[in-house]
Amino acid sequence: MDKNNKSIAIYPGTFDPLTNGHISIVRRALDIFDTVVLAIAIDTPKTPLFSLEERVEMAKTVFENKPRVIVESFSGLLVDYVEKKGAKVILRGLRAISDFEYEFQMALMNRRLKRDVHTLFMMTDYKWLFTSSSIIKETVNAGGDVQGLVPEPVWLKLKERFNL
Ligand code: COA
Numbered sequence: 001m002d003k004n005n006k007s008i009a010i011y012p013g014t015f016d017p018l019t020n021g022h023i024s025i026v027r028r029a030l031d032i033f034d035t036v037v038l039a040i041a042i043d044t045p046k047t048p049l050f051s052l053e054e055r056v057e058m059a060k061t062v063f064e065n066k067p068r069v070i071v072e073s074f075s076g077l078l079v080d081y082v083e084k085k086g087a088k089v090i091l092r093g094l095r096a097i098s099d100f101e102y103e104f105q106m107a108l109m110n111r112r113l114k115r116d117v118h119t120l121f122m123m124t125d126y127k128w129l130f131t132s133s134s135i136i137k138e139t140v141n142a143g144g145d146v147q148g149l150v151p152e153p154v155w156l157k158l159k160e161r162f163n164l
Helices: 020-029 052-062 078-084 097-113 133-141 152-161
Strands: 008-013 035-041 069-074 089-094 118-123
Touching: 008 020, 008 078, 020 035, 020 089, 020 118, 035 052, 035 078, 052 069, 052 152, 078 089, 078 097, 089 097, 097 118, 133 152
Parallel strands: 008 035, 008 089, 035 069, 089 118
Antiparallel strands: none
């Protein structure tokens, strides 16, 4: 809860790009939290295809009609950002057992860094079990159609980037 007693969940990620799987997690989280902050990481171990500005712009366009979703970028430690936002919850989506080890590691590291910040996992809807940002990019790069797996503004941007 923040100072105004509003519940906030911070949903961090690279979002390179945002997929319908991510959106499904945000939608469902809005049933539980007053505000969901989609926090796009500047410091990520990945080498993103889209610049930070592009990732933020795409996400802002997608959520422009959802006033309870805030899109921001953050740098440095996630737990410090969570604290700065007056939040206590990090939200992550879990798809399969393969996600578990990495997510468990991150959750434990974040808990070690700040004990009063909690990681909450939501199971991904079965419709998005097989998707990931990487497989989307790989498919489009090879000329495949991923409409229905990503929101329209992301699909347009992917087509532009891969000259489809
Ligand atoms: N539906 C579809 N795909 C999903 C999904 C869902 N519900 N949930 C996750 N994914 C996919 C993503 O598309 C992504 O795929 P990719 O690996 O092919 O890119 C992957 O699962 C997870 O990516 P994402 O959700 O974007 O998170 P991330 O693992 O890239 O984010 C940070 C990692 C940014 C949260 C982490 O590096 C961080 O906190 N950085 C800040 C620095 C810090 O504090 N570090 C210490 C933390 S331990």
